[in-house]
Amino acid sequence: MNIKKQMGMVISLLIVLGSGLQPVAASEFNFAxxxxxxxxxxxxxxxxxxxxxxxxxxxxxxxxLKNATNKAVTIQPKIAATTTSSSGVVExxxxxxxx
Numbered sequence: 783m784n785i786k787k788q789m790g791m792v793i794s795l796l797i798v799l800g801s802g803l804q805p806v807a808a809s810e811f812n813f814a815x816x817x818x819x820x821x822x823x824x825x826x827x828x829x830x831x832x833x834x835x836x837x838x839x840x841x842x843x844x845x846x847l848k849n850a851t852n853k854a855v856t857i858q859p860k861i862a863a864t865t866t867s868s869s870g871v872v873e874x875x876x877x878x879x880x881x
Contacts, residue, residue: 812851818844 817831824832831843849855865873
């Protein structure tokens with residue numbers, strides 16, 4: 783798997799979880815995800831990983847989860863490719879689109 787595809791999947795994972803401490807709200811659910819940006823982050827202002835890496839390089843990434851409820855929450859992160867709908871809206875869920 784090439785590095786661009788790997789980074790795309792990592793970024794998609796963060797977007798799925800809701801990056802930049804933007805709460806994902808539901809009636810009983812409110813949590814946020816913040817990437818812990820490493821020194822090779824290109825733009826520190828971005829709320830997602832924007833890393834300078836070389837082909838074949840591996841790197842462990844860390845995220846901070848914030849649970850703003852008074853209940854325990856179990857998070858099961860998954861990597862998914864990000865696609866766009868026919869109207870140009872970003873979709874983070876499973877897709878049958880060909881890549």
